[in-house]
Amino acid sequence: MRISEKEEKKHFLQDIFFKKGAFLPLSLRSPFRSFHNMILMSFMLLSIIIILFLSSVLYLQFSARLKEERETQAEQLLKQGGNRLEEYLISMRQISDAMYYDVIKGSNLNLLKVNTEMNLLYEAHKESLVSVAIFSGGGKLLTAVPNSTEKKNRKVVEQDFFTSAVQQVENLHFSLPHVQNLFDDPSFRTHWVVSLSRVVELSENGASSNGVLLVDMNFNTIERMMEKLNGEDQYRYFYLCDKKGNLIYHPRMREILRNDFQENTEVLSELDDGIHHIKAGSNSRAIIVDTIGYTGWKMVAVLEEGNRIFASGGMLYYVFILISLTLLISLLFNQLVSLRLSYPIRKLNEDLEKMGERRLSMEDIAHYGSTEIIHLGKTLVQSFRQIDRLTEEKIEQQEEKRQTEMDALQSQINPHFLYNTLESVVWMIESGKKDDAVFMVTELGSFFRISLSGGKNIIPLSQELQHAKNYMNIQQIRFKDKFKVDFTVSEEVLRCLTVKLILQPILENAIYHGMAGVDEDGEIHVRGEMIKGENTSMVLLSVEDNGFGMTEEKAESLLDTEAEISDFSDRKKRGSGVGLINVHRRIQLRFGTRFGLRIHSEPDEGTRVEVRLPAIEYTEETQKSLEHGNMHSSTDGFHGGGKDNEGKSDIHGGGGSHSDDSSAALSGKIPGGE
């Protein structure tokens, strides 16, 4: 009984997940030839390609976007930092301006007053200032705050701040960061400063002279500003340099001094403000430049290019975990899909393997899967059934053939025919008709020899005709020439093969049924001719008598199987025991249903029995082939002989030579024998 669809699905799922080896039915012997593996590999490959493609696209998009945002952010930070630094420098300049314009310029140089004012200014900005000092044109210290004790042996006029101020008197000059070494500090403290120096006009008692105003800014302020800007991002840093490329601040200054790190500031002179992408060896980096107004200092941001998405190990982990998870899900999904697709085929394969052990019914075959698979399964079952049926038929046919041939052979040694014939021989001898007796015995010997044919069932038609002639010669003597018989067979027909013992039973019937009640004018004509078809030829033999004939129905029933059985005992008495149906079946078993007997008869008109055989020319090979049951190829494709041969039309075959053979037959003596 067919199970419900729901139960089928349940069985399917159970088989996939719980049956041993079902979930991963990898064929290890040929892993890439398994249907399931091929589907799985294809799906996996496709999934991987899609994942990689999408990942690449997303990664590239994300990277580009990230890069752009990083640069934008860095540029903004740079500008903010630059603005702050500029404000700071402006404020320092304002201090210097205030000192000069409000305190020094235009008024008589009163060092005490100047010192007081300087102190006030210093105190107001002491977090940003280290010292303020005024030097004479000769480098002599006039006044300074907070500390005015000079270090010994300092040549002020040779110091950078002094020389740059006097070289360009109209400008303010910002020095590079350095350690202030002008003033003595017994507490051993040292200060990094940026010196802002300018030439100032000093007036003393009406005489004016040039001096230098020095404002030492605490570099620490700038340092803190830059350190805050640099932050924690290890792939980005900011540095400061003057317009000549001399470094003012760099987060890796110490490494640069030790030559452990290189910073190419020369390239900055060629770069305008903005974002630039520069290749340095195998690395590429983005450089953002912002010029600080007035000083000409450049604040530079350097971004190491390349993928920083995975900068943090955590991010890398998550990405790999995500990819692994995606691949895992993809693998599981693909596995299920490929199982779902391949399972019906594998199940069908398993079921077919079982077909060798026992025949399965349609309900045994798996019903899950696509319609094509189901159809395939059903078709295979039907094919198996057909094979079984054909095999059985073949066996039956072989058995029947064997049986009928046994019957035919058995009939030939039926004692009645032999007794009757031998009695006739005795009578002949007793009557002194030695020649007739010899003739009779000779014919009988030939008859039996051909009947046996050395155990063969396939013989040339010449031998079959000879057998028939032997029989008729014997019967004519026994029946005292009550009837005449003639044989008209073409030469080419004689060369063909046939199943043996087909004419004699027909002739027997013609004698015992056709010639019964006929007084000495009975005629039996045996003819044989070749019928040419489209692609092949057919042998048509006919046995025609002028007896009483029979009705059509009776004629049709002669080839009826059941009728043969009831007639069997009667035929045994007469002498042969082999009916027409035996002949008919033997021909059909050997050559196919297109061949065999056809009986045409009309009451009072006589009967004609036609024998259709394939035209297979006798050779040793063809004879052997037919003996073993192989149909000759010439039996295929023949379409002739059907309607053309209905009724009692006479068929004469052959040419002149056939007539000769026929004439010889009429005399009762048949030339040749075997």
Added chain:
Amino acid sequence: MILLLLSLGRFLGENKPEKYKISIVVDRSSSASWDSFRRGLNAAVKQYNMEYNFVTTSRFSSIQQEYASLTREVKNGTDGIITELRATEGTGEILDELGKQVKIALVESERENVRPDLFIPTFSVDEEALGTALGTEVLQSSLQAEKLSIGILAGNQSKGNMKKRLDALKKVLESGEQEIAWVIEDRGQYRKDLDEESHRKSVDVIIALDNDSLEAAAHYTQETGRSFIELYGVGDSEEVIYDLDTGVIRSLIVIDHYDMAYSAVEALWKQLSGGQKTGETHLVDFYVVKAGNMYSKKMERILFPTD
């Protein structure tokens, strides 16, 4: 399988401490001679996201006393120790014992052999080269005397590296046929020892092999009015640099303690985080500094670090 490995790796990674904690155990922690070293420490721990405890110590009288200090830090749960060994003799056993419990880096020290499975890097200076450079500076003295009378403040001669420094200096001086009048080892009483020795034998030059002895010598010459004595030595504190600037010290050998500290911290971090094992000796630079070059671009950064 990949998923499991990554998850395990992540789990293990997350189980690592956020910040490693290290301890610094040196002789006389409050000495200004460690100022530059501290700056290097600060820069390194900031870079590697670590914390440090600069253990307050006075003068260790013996290696055992220092060992007690080290053991205390181990018990307090430190992840690593940077230490300057008080002496060389007896350090093998101590380091074998400590090395089983904690990662160690040595600075300015010479140690005995330890177990082959212990990896203890050492950061110091080429003592022979330093001693030779110092001696060469002395021989170029402006005193022009045929033979100088030299006193040497030898520092802690229990340390093998200091012995090498002294030996190299002596070799140069002797090759220049200079007289070494006296050699005073650090007994914690430099002033007293200086007074005694100077009384016994006056000298033209005093060479100090470490920062503390150099400071002591500078104080001595200024306080006793013996500013005619030329001072040479090894040091990098603000005071000795000031003295160099003001002419009290003629020539100074400055060891790059900043780099020493930075490298030691870096080595510990590598051992703690990645298990990278190295037991090699790493040499840091030293510089010969005089008043004439102390304000050069490079020396400014070395002598007056901004961080």
